[in-house]
Amino acid sequence: MKSLRIGCVRYLNARPLIRGWPGDVEFDHPSALCKRLANGELDVALVSSFEFLRNPIYRIVDDICISSDGPVYSVVVAHRGAISDIEEIELDPASETAINLLRCLLSELGLKPRLIQRSISTLAAGRAGAPPAVAKSGWDRRAQLLIGDQAVRFRQNHADEFQFWDLGQQWQKLVDLPFVYALWLIRPEVRDPKRVADRLRALRDANLAKLDDLIAEVVAGVADPGHPKLDQQFLVRYYREHLRFSFGGKEKEGLRTFAKLCAKPGFFSKRDFVFNLV
Numbered sequence: 001m002k003s004l005r006i007g008c009v010r011y012l013n014a015r016p017l018i019r020g021w022p023g024d025v026e027f028d029h030p031s032a033l034c035k036r037l038a039n040g041e042l043d044v045a046l047v048s049s050f051e052f053l054r055n056p057i058y059r060i061v062d063d064i065c066i067s068s069d070g071p072v073y074s075v076v077v078a079h080r081g082a083i084s085d086i087e088e089i090e091l092d093p094a095s096e097t098a099i100n101l102l103r104c105l106l107s108e109l110g111l112k113p114r115l116i117q118r119s120i121s122t123l124a125a126g127r128a129g130a131p132p133a134v135a136k137s138g139w140d141r142r143a144q145l146l147i148g149d150q151a152v153r154f155r156q157n158h159a160d161e162f163q164f165w166d167l168g169q170q171w172q173k174l175v176d177l178p179f180v181y182a183l184w185l186i187r188p189e190v191r192d193p194k195r196v197a198d199r200l201r202a203l204r205d206a207n208l209a210k211l212d213d214l215i216a217e218v219v220a221g222v223a224d225p226g227h228p229k230l231d232q233q234f235l236v237r238y239y240r241e242h243l244r245f246s247f248g249g250k251e252k253e254g255l256r257t258f259a260k261l262c263a264k265p266g267f268f269s270k271r272d273f274v275f276n277l278v
Contacts, residue, residue: 031096069172089142
């Protein structure tokens with residue numbers, strides 16, 4: 001296990017799935033991890049679910065994912081005007097899953113704002129403060145997609161200034177299924193993938209069984225630079241109400257539905273996905 005090259009998203013939502021891993025872990029934003037996993041620079045990674053849909057060569061660790069069945073809190077469009085009046089949405093390039101979920105939702109609802117891609121360098125600069133788009137005055141017809149800890153931080157600091165269009169909530173309204181944001185993916189050449197998967201499932205189970213301890217650790221570490229200021233009550237709601245960590249039948253159906261909707265505008269060729277589970 002210690003020799004595996006393992007990557008994980010650096011967000012709070014991943015902590016119950018990675019805390020206590022016995023070896024080194026490389027933390028990065030989702031799109032960078034997807035690229036490194038696809039290039040064979042990592043053996044195993046917790047990455048955007050869209051990476052599997054785009055490149056279904058991987059084994060999926062069964063029974064584990066990051067998902068929501070309703071509001072997720074940390075994948076949102078921050079806006080001031082009515083969402084139906086928004087003319088431009090600035091995207092967060094860190095997660096292709098969130099971007100394509102947004103595209104699917106807008107398409108199904110008949111909304112057609114322009115989607116503007118930010119660069120990774122602009123994204124990094126915006127981590128420390130308000131995102132550039134929504135922070136400017138006169139942007140009542142503009143909005144910004146926020147994900148992960150940046151979304152949490154922005155919501156905590158600007159709750160009275162903006163409205164937040166929660167993509168998890170909108171997905172649940174649309175299809176009445178959970179949405180899967182991230183999966184553990186294992187490259188096909190990794191030996192004994194079931195042993196790896198069993199270790200990851202055991203790690204998840206151990207962390208969820210001691211979730212209060214994990215939350216206490218997060219609260220104790222909020223003074224770290226760039227970390228959102230979080231209290232115990234919020235984290236309890238976030239981990240117990242907003243997030244799910246099992247990849248069951250409904251989650252698989254939700255992921256298949258996402259694949260079908262992504263195929264409509266041609267994000268990839270339409271095909272039946274076979275989940276190679278371990």
